[in-house]
Amino acid sequence: MTAPRRAPEPGRPRTHANRVLLNAIALVVFACSVFPVYWMVNLSFTPGNEIISRRPSLVPDDPTLLNYVTAWTRPAAPGQTDFPNALRTSLTIVVIVVLVALLFAFLASIALARFRFRGRHAFIVAILVVQMIPGEAMMFTVYNLVDDMHLMNTILGLSLVHTASVIPFTIWALRGFVAGVPAELEEAAQIDGCSKPQAFWRVTFPLLAPGLVSTGIFAFMQSWNEFTMALLLMKDKNLTLPTWLNSFQSATEATNYGAVMAASTLICIPVVIFFLIVQGRMTGGLVSGAVKG
Structure with missing residues (x-):
């Protein structure tokens, strides 16, 4: 004889949609926090003529270490x-x-x-x-x-x-x-x-x-x-x-x-x-x- 199935406990269930929404919000907050740091590092490898150009690039077209040499020395x-x-x-x-x-x-x-x-x-x-x-x-x-x-x-x-x-x-x-x-x-x-x-x-x-x-x-x-x-x-x-x-x-x-x-x-x-x-x-x-x- 099988035991009767327990009724679900009262309370708001954490549905799949709620989890997706919370994860999306967390990703947006994470991206907003990390992007300034990424942009700083990205520009540190970008030549000067690309930095002042009107077309921003998420990845430098011609990466260089000259900026680090200048900053260090x-x-x-x-x-x-x-x-x-x-x-x-x-x-x-x-x-x-x-x-x-x-x-x-x-x-x-x-x-x-x-x-x-x-x-x-x-x-x-x-x-x-x-x-x-x-x-x-x-x-x-x-x-x-x-x-x-x-x-x-x-x-x-x-x-x-x-x-x-x-x-x-x-x-x-x-x-x-x-x-x-x-x-x-x-x-x-x-x-x-x-x-x-x-x-x-x-x-x-x-x-x-x-x-x-x-x-x-x-x-x-x-x-x-x-x-x-x-x-x-x-x-x-x-x-x-x-x-x-x-x-x-x-x-x-x-x-x-x-x-x-x-x-x-x-x-x-x-x-x-x-x-x-x-x-x-x-x-x-x-x-x-x-x-x-």
Whole structure:
């Protein structure tokens, strides 16, 4: 005797038409997101006479690497740096900013999430207030401070400015990650024989890895793409990549758009490499650090 067939559960069924529509919308959004990047790469291989022609082409008729050679070897403007030196300057500043910001933000987030002390809420509000102030509103103040410290046109001076600008958000974000890890996990590890530092580093810290990676990505992108303060504080041989790219525009010469697109593509490569490195560690941190039941 066969069992009676169960009636379908109530609810709106996901029909084939709905799936096709959602997939089509997803493809349109994906195409709109990817096309600007593709167009940048396409123009980087396109000769200058094809770029300024009235007939745009999705694929260059006569691909060339001359734009990349120009972007790599020639300074964007007379008396200024070339791409390798600008890349070295940007990478040095980014490494300093990420390491220092994560160190101070990590310690501050632990204090705010794990301890109760007088002025704690006022400190959190102050972080939010500082974060809401636009950097452009403090341009002249920052300029005077850096000038008084004799750090104008130096990597250390711009690194301090970038670190100060990203620390408020990194503290706020890491505080949420630390607060989301139950303190009972450390207590259970201490019952199993770990000391308090061992319980923190073996149990809590691995669970905070996704937060550290996320805030590290934010600090990296903020420092890598920052333009205003770099333009204000750096010049000549110490330009960062965004200010170096801006130097391709000249009032006396025609802009070499092929070299600009090639330089833009080169600037994106370190970012892609960075994300390829950290995405695995961010996923791995979500499942590490658990204690045995």
